[in-house]
Amino acid sequence: MNLANIISQLNIDNNSNFVYKLDPRTKFLFTFVYTVLLMIMKELLIQIFILISLIPILIAGKLVKSILKSIYAMSFIFFFIILLNTLVISFNFALIICIRFLNIIIVFSILFRTTNPDDLTQALAKMGIPFSLSFGISLAFRFVPTLAKEVEFILESQKSRGYDIKVKGLISQIKNIFPIIIPLIFNAYQRAYYVAESLETRSFGVKNIKRTYLYPIKMKNWDYFMVVIYLLIFISGLLIHFQILESPTWLYYQIPF
Amino acid sequence: MNIPILIKVENLSFIYESELKNAKIDPSIFENRKKNLNQIILEEQKSILDKLKVLKNINLQIYGRKFIAILGSTGSGKSTLVRTFNGLIPHFYNGIFYGIVNVHEKDTIEESVSELSLNVGLVFQNPENQLVMMNVEREIAFGLENRGTDREIIKQKVKDILNLLNIEHLKNKHPYELSGGEQQKVAIASILIIEPKVIILDEPTAGLDQKSALKIIEFLKKLNKELGITVIIIEHRLGMLLPYCDELILMKDGEILDYDSVEKILNKNLIYSLPIELPYYIQFLKYLKDIGIYKGEITSNFEIFKRIVYEIIPTIKIGENKIKLKRNNFIEDKLKFEGIELKNVSFCYPNGVMAIKNISLKISKGECIGIIGKNGAGKSTLLKLLNGLLYPTEGTVLIDGIPTNKYKSSELTQKVGLIFQNPERQLFCNSVEEEIEFSLKNLRLSPQDFNKWKYEIIEQLNLKNLLKKSPFSLSGGEKKKVSLATILCRKPDYILLDEPTVGQDKIEKEILQNIIKEEKERGKTIIIVSHDTDFIYSNTEKVIILEDGEILAQGSTESVLKDFILLDKTSILPPQMVQLIEIMKESLKGKSNDILDQLSFIRDFNSLKNILIQ
Numbered sequence: 001m002n003l004a005n006i007i008s009q010l011n012i013d014n015n016s017n018f019v020y021k022l023d024p025r026t027k028f029l030f031t032f033v034y035t036v037l038l039m040i041m042k043e044l045l046i047q048i049f050i051l052i053s054l055i056p057i058l059i060a061g062k063l064v065k066s067i068l069k070s071i072y073a074m075s076f077i078f079f080f081i082i083l084l085n086t087l088v089i090s091f092n093f094a095l096i097i098c099i100r101f102l103n104i105i106i107v108f109s110i111l112f113r114t115t116n117p118d119d120l121t122q123a124l125a126k127m128g129i130p131f132s133l134s135f136g137i138s139l140a141f142r143f144v145p146t147l148a149k150e151v152e153f154i155l156e157s158q159k160s161r162g163y164d165i166k167v168k169g170l171i172s173q174i175k176n177i178f179p180i181i182i183p184l185i186f187n188a189y190q191r192a193y194y195v196a197e198s199l200e201t202r203s204f205g206v207k208n209i210k211r212t213y214l215y216p217i218k219m220k221n222w223d224y225f226m227v228v229i230y231l232l233i234f235i236s237g238l239l240i241h242f243q244i245l246e247s248p249t250w251l252y253y254q255i256p257f
Numbered sequence: 258m259n260i261p262i263l264i265k266v267e268n269l270s271f272i273y274e275s276e277l278k279n280a281k282i283d284p285s286i287f288e289n290r291k292k293n294l295n296q297i298i299l300e301e302q303k304s305i306l307d308k309l310k311v312l313k314n315i316n317l318q319i320y321g322r323k324f325i326a327i328l329g330s331t332g333s334g335k336s337t338l339v340r341t342f343n344g345l346i347p348h349f350y351n352g353i354f355y356g357i358v359n360v361h362e363k364d365t366i367e368e369s370v371s372e373l374s375l376n377v378g379l380v381f382q383n384p385e386n387q388l389v390m391m392n393v394e395r396e397i398a399f400g401l402e403n404r405g406t407d408r409e410i411i412k413q414k415v416k417d418i419l420n421l422l423n424i425e426h427l428k429n430k431h432p433y434e435l436s437g438g439e440q441q442k443v444a445i446a447s448i449l450i451i452e453p454k455v456i457i458l459d460e461p462t463a464g465l466d467q468k469s470a471l472k473i474i475e476f477l478k479k480l481n482k483e484l485g486i487t488v489i490i491i492e493h494r495l496g497m498l499l500p501y502c503d504e505l506i507l508m509k510d511g512e513i514l515d516y517d518s519v520e521k522i523l524n525k526n527l528i529y530s531l532p533i534e535l536p537y538y539i540q541f542l543k544y545l546k547d548i549g550i551y552k553g554e555i556t557s558n559f560e561i562f563k564r565i566v567y568e569i570i571p572t573i574k575i576g577e578n579k580i581k582l583k584r585n586n587f588i589e590d591k592l593k594f595e596g597i598e599l600k601n602v603s604f605c606y607p608n609g610v611m612a613i614k615n616i617s618l619k620i621s622k623g624e625c626i627g628i629i630g631k632n633g634a635g636k637s638t639l640l641k642l643l644n645g646l647l648y649p650t651e652g653t654v655l656i657d658g659i660p661t662n663k664y665k666s667s668e669l670t671q672k673v674g675l676i677f678q679n680p681e682r683q684l685f686c687n688s689v690e691e692e693i694e695f696s697l698k699n700l701r702l703s704p705q706d707f708n709k710w711k712y713e714i715i716e717q718l719n720l721k722n723l724l725k726k727s728p729f730s731l732s733g734g735e736k737k738k739v740s741l742a743t744i745l746c747r748k749p750d751y752i753l754l755d756e757p758t759v760g761q762d763k764i765e766k767e768i769l770q771n772i773i774k775e776e777k778e779r780g781k782t783i784i785i786v787s788h789d790t791d792f793i794y795s796n797t798e799k800v801i802i803l804e805d806g807e808i809l810a811q812g813s814t815e816s817v818l819k820d821f822i823l824l825d826k827t828s829i830l831p832p833q834m835v836q837l838i839e840i841m842k843e844s845l846k847g848k849s850n851d852i853l854d855q856l857s858f859i860r861d862f863n864s865l866k867n868i869l870i871q
Contacts, residue, residue, distance in 0.1 A: 118391050139389055145433045146385060150682075156646050157683040160675040161743050162667060162699030179695070182685035186729065190681075194386035200349055201379045202400035202447065203371035209405040214398040214412065 018222070019061035019114045024123035026223045026230075027111050033234040034107045038100055040241050044092060045251055047099040053233075054106050061114050067106060078102075092255040117141035122217050132205040139195070147188065154183045262359075263455060263487055264342055266317040269356035271337060271346060272309045277353070280309060306353070311337045313511040315356070321454065324481045325489045326498055329508035330532045330762040331733050335491045338508070339457045342489075343377035344370040361454060371403070378448035382460040382760075384440035387447070388432035393424070396432065397447045404451075418446045422476070437632050438469030445473075449480075455487040456480070462494060463760050464678075466631040466788045468828035471497055493762060496536035496791070496833050499557045507531060523555040534763040537791075537833040537862060538562050544866055545569065563840055570844040573869070595657055596621040596782065597643060597751065602652035604638055604806075612638040614806040615652070622750070625773075625783045627793035627814065630803035631828035636786045639803065640753045643784075644673035656751070667699060674749030678756040680740030684728035689720060689739050692728055696743040714746035718772065734765035741772060751782045758789045770796060794818055794832040795861045802827060815857065834860070 034050065041047060058064050071078070078098055085094030117138035124134035155165075158179045167176050199205075239245035282305065307313075311334050319325065327335045340346045344365045347354035358365040361376045381387055390396040397418055401411045419425045422442050432440060441461055448456060458477070462470035474490075478501045481488045492498050505522045507514040515527055522528055528535070529543060542562060545551035551569055556562060597620040604613040612635045620626055628636050641647040642654055645661045654661045661669060677683070686692045693711055702710065715721060718738055723731065728739055737757075745752070754773075758766055773796055777783060787793055793800060793814070800817040802809040804827055810817055817823070819839075824831050838856050845852060859865050 116391055118395055138391065142389055142391060142432070153677070153679070154682045156641065157677045157679075159646060159666070160644055160670050160677070161683065161696040162670055162747065164667065164699065179683075179685050183682050186685075187681060191386055194381060194383060195389060197345060197349065197379075198381060198387040199389065200345060200370045201343060201374045202451070203374060203403040206369075206371045206403060209403075212402050212405050212408055212411065214395060214402060214408060214415070216408065 017060060017062065019057060019063075019110065021220075021222075022114075022226065023217050023219050023223045024115050024119050025127065025217070025219065026226050027115060028123065028127075029227055029230050031107055031111045033230045033237075035104070037234070037237045038103050038107070041237070042096065043252055044096050044099075044255065045253055046240075047096055047103065050103055051099055051106075054103065054110075057110055058106065061110060063109060063113060066113070067109060070105065070109070071102065074105075090255075091257050095255065119215075119217055122213055125211070126217070131211055135204075143191075143195075146191075147184075150187055151180065151184060154180055154187075157183075261321060262318050263321040263361060264317065264319040265357075265359040266315050266341070267357040267359075269312055269315040269317075269341065269358060270310050270353075271312040271341065271355070272306060272353045273311060274351040274353075276309045276311070280305060282306075311511050312341070315511075315513050317506070317513060317516060319487070319489075321487050322481070322485050323487055323503045324478060324501060325487070325504045325506060326495075326502045327489065327491045327506045327508060328495070328528075328531075328533050330764060331760070333508040334511040335508055336459055337511075339379065339459060339489060339491065341365065342373075342455070342457060343379050344368060344373040345379070374400075374453070375451060376454045378451060378453035378456045380441075380444050380448055380456065380458045380461055382463055384437065384444040384461075385432070387444040388440060391431060393427045393430050393432065393435075393443050394419075396443055397450055400447060400451045414450055418450050421449075422446050436469075438465050438473065441465065441473060442476075445476075453486070455489060457489045459491050460493065460760065461490070462492065462497075464756070466828050467497070467790070467830045469632065470494065470788075471830070474498055474501055477501075493534065493760065495534060499536055499539070500559055502557070507533075519557045520554065523557060532763045534766070537837050540862060541837060541865070544869070548869070550869075566840050567844045570841055571848070594619070594621070596624070598655040598658075599642075600653050600655065602642065602649045602654055604635075604642060604647060605650045612806050613642065613649070616806075616808055617652075618801070618808065618811075620782065620784070622782050623780050624799060625777055625797045626785070627797035627800045628784060628786045628803060629788070629790060629793060629800060629829055630809075634803040635806040636803055637755055638806075640675055640755055640784070640786060643751070643753060644675045645669040646675070671700060671747050672749060673751040673753065674744040674747060675753040676741055676744045676755065676757065678759055680736040683740060683743065684736065687727060688725050689728055689731075689742075690724045692739055692743055693720075693746050696746055700747060710746055710748065714742050717745070717775070718742050733760060734762070734768070737761065737765065738768070741769075745772075745776070749781070751784070752776055754783070754785045754787075756787055757785065758787055758792050766792070790818060790829060790832040791834060794834055802829065834862070834865075837865075 034054075038047070038050065041050070058067060078101070081098050081101065082091075082094045085091075085097055121131070121134045121138040124137070125131040155163075159165075163179050165176070167173055236245070240247050240251075315338065327338070329335050337346065340350065341354075341358050342360055342365070346352070347366065348370050354366070360373060363373065363376075365373055388396055390399055394415060397415050398411050401414065419428060422445070424439065424442055424446065427435060427439060427443065432443065435443065445456070445458075445461075456477075462473055465473070474497060477488050477490070480486045490498065499519065502519050504516065504518050505528075506516045507522065507528060509531060514531070515522060515525070517525075523539060523543075529540075535543075538559065539555060539557065542551065542555045542565065546555065550573055551565065553565065556565075597618075599616050599618040602613055602616045602618075603611065605611050616639070628639065630636050638647065642649055642661070643656070645664060645666050648654075648662050656664070656669065656672060664672075684692060686695060690711075693714060697707055697710055715724065718741065720738065720742060723735060723739070728736065731739065757769055761769065770792075773783060773785075783797075785793060785797060797814050799811065800814045801811040802817065802823075809827060810820070810823055818832055819835050821831060821839075838859060842853055842856055845856075855868065859868065
């Protein structure tokens with residue numbers, strides 16, 4: 001992935017559509033519900049149902065294209081998951097693992113690609129995590145392109161003194177990382193000091209003051225509606241899983257090979 | 258009007274904790290005794306500690322509403338001093354702190370950094386490290402949000418600040434999308450919103466092109482005049498800054514040598530003996546005074562200076578010591594062209610930005626060329642195209658008649674050595690010696706040659722004392738030297754320098770200049786990319802101006818950098834030397850052409866001095 005791509009994905013436009021406008025806390029709940037369900041459900045059809053239920057959100061969030069792109073980029077991994085699991089266990093199991101993996105990618109993409117990291121921080125802070133901790137997340141997002149650029153610069157500087165990326169042999173390959181990783185760590189370490197200095201001079205983490213926000217996040221009617229829906233999904237999912245609710249046998253269909 | 262004392266420093270000394278550890282002194286013995294350190298120091302430790310002091314017994318009183326510059330060579334303690342004003346020292350950087358710093362009648366030891374920051378705003382050198390949010394508007398609001406200011410008030414203030422700095426259009430941008438100048442403006446805005454009484458800037462314009470830098474300085478002056486904010490600035494580019502300053506602080510080796518108004522300091526001898534790069538017009542005036550031609554005061558006001566030149570220069574004899582005229586004769590149209598040739602070269606980055614647009618260019622072997630242009634004009638991209646870090650998307654780059662993509666990349670990087678601006682991006686070994694060995698290792702030399710080449714470069718750059726040191730423990734200037742060594746040891750035929758003078762003080766620049774001169778004498782081709790037009794003017798024979806990926810102008814250094822009409826269209830300010838000569842020429846209007854002709858060929862300050870000796 002090149003830099004321009006990373007940046008375009010970090011530039012989250014606030015005022016585009018329904019999914020973006022949802023409160024980050026609603027999206028947290030969504031992520032939580034789906035992650036738990038995906039982990040406990042071992043049935044092929046249920047995984048497929050979950051996948052189908054995610055598609056409307058993808059369309060509403062205009063994420064279809066970028067998701068397809070990342071699936072394409074990871075097609076290699078999918079191929080191996082299917083191959084290995086079919087050989088070792090069964091095709092049925094391989095398919096379940098594969099779809100589960102796909103679902104998890106989609107769920108987390110929805111969370112991270114439609115939420116401004118600054119709002120994510122704010123949501124975490126409002127859920128009781130100290131701001132100075134949750135701020136780390138948005139800071140990490142902020143410095144992704146900067147560090148990516150830094151790697152590029154370091155690579156160029158080393159190349160111009162004869163550094164060669166491609167070497168043969170495992171040990172030389174490991175050795176070959178040092179000319180890149182050491183300047184990177186050193187620079188990141190120094191940068192951390194500068195960033196901390198700058199935060200310090202702007203009253204970051206002052207005790208006894210309640211922080212305000214220029215754009216406070218707020219639960220709207222839509223959010224409450226979605227929260228109810230997710231809770232319903234969650235409860236019914238649990239009921240099916242623990243077989244409290246009688247479910248039709250075709251739900252447990254397995255591919256026989 | 259009675260102006261109160263804003264910053265008061267008494268007997269301030271400071272040692273960084275890391276320095277103590279290096280000297281194997283246990284810093285814990287100083288804990289909780291920040292204030293009465295002298296009593297517990299043993300006599301033998303005292304002399305060691307004295308050596309480690311970054312700040313030595315500083316006394317200072319700064320009154321409000323001033324525009325102050327702190328001058329001194331790198332490592333003289335300027336940055337450390339300003340960090341004591343807002344409490345970063347001793348609260349953020351640990352160490353031994355002795356003395357009192359009072360800011361706005363608050364003791365910096367007792368108050369926290371955030372409390373002190375209400376009065377003292379600090380803007381750092383690299384703006385990118387100061388921007389921590391995902392868009393500009395939130396960035397500016399960050400300081401107030403942390404202090405729990407009401408939302409509506411923040412909104413209003415952000416709007417006002419955006420207006421004040423004329424950056425409304427950047428409101429929703431990611432900091433990464435901004436240019437260097439814009440980033441620095443946003444960084445200043447995010448400090449200004451706290452409404453400090455003092456704003457301190459630690460080399461705010463390093464890495465900016467001249468016009469962006471000038472705009473920042475002009476803006477600071479405006480703040481100073483209209484809002485009464487005290488501005489304290491650390492800066493190497495004095496030519497630009499000095500006319501705006503009220504007062505100067507001179508520092509050397511952790512001590513304050515002098516603190517006075519600009520006019521008074523310029524009329525004392527002290528500043529001229531320090532390694533500070535004063536603007537040429539002031540050096541010129543000082544020289545006139547020293548040889549007894551000029552008897553008045555030395556001034557930082559450029560208009561007054563002009564008047565002085567108009568009065569004095571016509572009355573003195575010029576040009577009795579004839580300087581040798583060196584005309585550059587370019588040898589072109591050789592049978593076999595040796596050198597760099599670009600044929601209709603374009604380069605487009607994967608994100609669609611056209612960095613280079615259809616450039617054709619010939620650089621023959623042995624030439625020394627300067628490339629100038631504003632930030633983002635495509636200068637660095639051009640350099641990368643020459644040594645094969647990038648390949649043109651259209652057209653061909655020929656080095657000695659062979660296209661770059663026909664070379665093995667190891668061959669090409671040896672032939673064309675590119676020296677980057679930031680040495681910290683390539684140092685990674687345990688010692689300087691290993692750094693040089695790493696660069697030579699890839700050349701597959703015989704052991705004899707390997708050692709020969711290694712010792713040649715050590716000799717040439719005088720690195721003997723540094724050899725066993727860790728590259729990370731070196732000073733900025735030394736690091737630069739090592740990074741030069743890592744490329745020059747490979748004996749490239751073409752030497753490309755990307756912004757070699759950024760952040761370098763006068764002495765370091767002179768060392769660099771000598772290295773370039775030596776390499777030139779060996780017949781190497783040198784290409785320098787820089788914003789420092791004076792450096793380009795005194796070191797190169799040809800200049801290329803790039804603008805938006807195209808060649809706007811090229812020609813001999815004199816003809817291009819003296820073309821005021823041309824330069825006016827770009828973001829390049831004419832070199833100070835050129836400005837000085839033009840003023841002298843104007844004052845001599847009507848005199849014989851011979852003298853004017855001679856003046857035209859002056860490149861550096863020493864030959865200007867020679868021409869004035871009667």
